[in-house]
Amino acid sequence: MSDTDLSAYKRSAALTALDYVKDGMVLGLGTGSTAKEFIMALGTKVAAGMKLRGVSTSRETATLADRSGIVLLDDNDHWPIDVAVDGADQVDPSFNLIKGGGGALLKEKIVAVSAKQFIVLIDYTKRVPFLGKTFPLPIEVISFGWRNTARAIEALTRSRVVLREQAGAPFRTESGNLIVDTHMARIDNPRELDAALHHIPGIVETGLFIDCADVLIVGTPQGVETYHATRP
Template sequence: MDTKQLKLMTLEEAVSRIEDGMVLGIGTGSTIELLVPGIGKLVNDKGYKLTGVCTSKRTESQATALNIPVIHVNDATHIDLAIDGADEIDPQLNLIKGGGAALFREKVIDEMAEQFVVLADETKIVDYLGQTFKLPVEVDCFNWRLVMRHIEGYIKGEVSLRMADEQPLITDNGNYILDVHLTEKVDPYEFHEFLIHLTGVLETGYFLDLATEAIVGTQLGVKILQR
């Protein structure tokens, strides 16, 4: 099975976690794009009263088109369940996220959620964070080069500005993304603390101690990981 088929395996399990009346945090990325129609069916076919809080403009547009009620995060007093993808998952269910450039809004919503369920295919399971995927860091456009130099002076690896159509990618928050390619293992807690205290850094792609469950599509079936 290819990665899309593995992702599709996780959707039924994810939808089964959704209960009528929930406020849902709805993530961003290729896996969630496959999930949102399933949420729409709960609303339109089964009459579920659901409210979505979306992590990106792209997800909000998709949800709205499927008649899923959506509110802004500032209007949400709580989130029952957040569902999102991940770029890497370590044995402790710590994550790297941000491949879809929505890491700040994702973290705001995932931190609010009582339960945070991650959907992934088995290629996203790693021994340690940074093993296969670059760490995204959302930074202000004003001093991104200064931030890049600080990071390059701290770690062994390469830092690049994420581009889109030959221009710097702009996040929904109007910022840039720096992608940090780590060439050796680092402590994610220490590296996050270093990064988050740099002036100009909005957020990092480390999602530490947040996920409560991972639903993973494998060649042998769906695997459930819990923290």
């Protein structure tokens, strides 16, 4: 499977997501390669006269949205987000997600839960029978005492915890925090794990997105598949 093929599947999922966008909407704009495809596709709608406003989850996304003609709301506004659209690093059969590979998980989660509808775009390789194993769980932590926080995460998960680095230095989120990637063989109960992790002082947010996704759009070699979450 080539990167070109995967890019095409992401693009097809992004184009399908345009069906959920209506004139005058406020959109939550995710971060990463699949979200980028969606934002660029939105640019064609804006160029054709559609009026859209957006909430950005990263500086990278803000720059791309500006180039695409999308007016961004201020970070400190109260956002009436109609639809948020983002990618995911893993999705299990219950629509639980791992996100944070790009390091924007905190802002992404704030935007996702603030939206009336959250749409997740992936290529088919991101669908997994269970979370973990092939992708570590990103956890955003404050820098103060981060080694103690990492040790507590290791004790809870019985897994290897690695500080994320970039260009030989600790990776910093846009909020100035660190990310530790937790390499777990299998996450059997994402909801329980997420709750337990939030009891550890120093953890800002986890990359587990539980009961967030309303629509899953998957680009596959056979075409685009769309699924809707069913909840009580």
